[in-house]
Amino acid sequence: MKDTDPTKEPSALSIIAVGFDGSAPAAAALDWAAVEARRTGATLRVISVVHYPGVHAGTMESVPILPASLLNRANKLSAEAASRARKVLDVGKLETQIVIGAAAEVLVAATDSVRLLVVGNRGRSDLASTVLGSVSFAVTAHAHCPVVVVGEGAVLVGPQRGVAVGVDGSSTGNLALDLAADLAAHAGAPLRIISAWDLPAAESPAYDYWETVSPDADLARIQHDVALKVVTAALERARSRHRMLVVTSDVLQGQAGAVMAAASHDAGLVVVGSRGLGGFTGLVLGSVSHHVIHTCACPVMVVRTPASDRPAATRQEGVMAGSRTVTWWDPDPEGRPDDDPHIPPRRP
Template sequence: MRGRVPQGHPAGRHQPAQPGLHEGQAVTSPATVVVAYDGSEDSGNAVRWAAQEAGRRSAPLRVVSVIPPVTFVALPYPDSLNEGVPQEAEKLAQEGAAAAREYGATDVSAAGFMGEPAAILVDQSGSAGLLVTGSRGHRPLASALIGSVAYAVSAHAACPVVVVRGDLGPDAGEGPVVVGYDGSEIATRAVDFAADQAARAGRELRIVTVWFDTTEAAAALTTVTDLRTQLTADAAHVARLAGQRALQRHPQLVVSEVACEGLAAREMLAQAHDASLLVTGTRGHGGFAGLLLGSVSHAVLGGARCPIAVVR
């Protein structure tokens, strides 16, 4: 085990010559990337990100648009009221597909639906390798940090979900892929996903492990150097194990590990200040089994400035 690691400083760094997929890695048929599009600016950013990701994966891209039916509570309404909704949804999806082709996607399909957006997208995730959505669409209030659809899809989708936030400028994808790791099974899957993403994009992988003890006894001992040194060293060891796993998966990756003290969501967001993608599991060791999204992933979804991937 290494000695003390300063708070927020790299616990370790491995820098081989060139990042990327290693020779001889097994190749499987890429699963479809599905992206939600509703005509809003946020969903347009999601289409751009998804088109680029489909290209990196050599995967087909499906643009999905969903328009809810018009309903009136406790009042009868003619069936003809929603006759044109499926056609409008299909038209909207085709618009999104055209935008995806402008961003370089080649294998693109479009599908329009009438129904509840979150439910339709979750259903679409069953046959997808990745589901991409904007952080807000036309319907949620402008003050919402993350739209109800994006949150619901992140909690219930059958595949990893990427919620695209922030400005996708020319340098937006240049930063590292940052992933939180606490040693849990879900966090391990998040590290695998993050390593794959970093390898495809040729980016650094930054693994963040945060320790925080809320017990009164630990709080009373925060001035004891030995205790804090040991806890930080333990966190560094956990992060280092994740780094070794990532390098076994992709030997040419550039991997750094950070061990720090604090609140997990706050520290992850701080470490992702320059990230091209922030990856989190749905829950870690601190989550209740009945919660579909833990407090850390929820806070990260609301606070990140870059796209966020949520892995189940």
């Protein structure tokens, strides 16, 4: 397989979006996004969100009547973002938008037309009227493209700070691996591939299953061997994709979130898939994602299963936008898999 970077393909969207609310984490996210845009030749779109009760979501131009004080603060915030980004990017590679709405809703909608979204972690703004930490969690759960969550003091990927990726053999895990390998290769950084495994908790359904089916089995050895097989295949995949890439691999016991958080201390970026199998199951919609996003010592990229690979009914999602919920309903609820815990019940 030849060396490749999906951001270089002619068909790839050439826009990186970043949410900006003026907080320190948002500034760190803007800096990270600007450097990544320069590295890949992408255009950077800076989105500032104005939450004003009673006004429907839309761009500033579509909602001309706003309090002068709010309008002035929004324009000042956008100008601040543009000034900061221009230290890294040419004017022709920079766009700014002021959008009316709830932060999570606006940023999720923005992912329809960009290849990457970058958000700060644990920021706060009265313009967004929400804690950006919770927004980052909601966005990673519902975005239509990969999302990078950046905290204060983030370091950049490079020869001294590589990319760590969690793999589990799923299609989403492979997509995360490919993106991680591409980014590492083009940043001249090493890639570390990690497969996590752990024993099921006693009295859990999984534990009961193994006790019933194969009570004499060495469960620890079985779990380790599966993880080893996964990481070996991932190693071969990364090396065939980028022959000159420095790649290492590890099979580690522990909960996926804790394993990746530990790996983040030596990394410039942690990459995980959101709908994988094994140790990374339910990453975004469960407690593991919260652990990864909020405890990693470096930026985290969350890669979701492509929409084309998900059942149509998964379009039915709940997005937490500040204190209100924005819901998209599947027009054909009969297609909803009843056993999918990530999909809300059918609409009455």
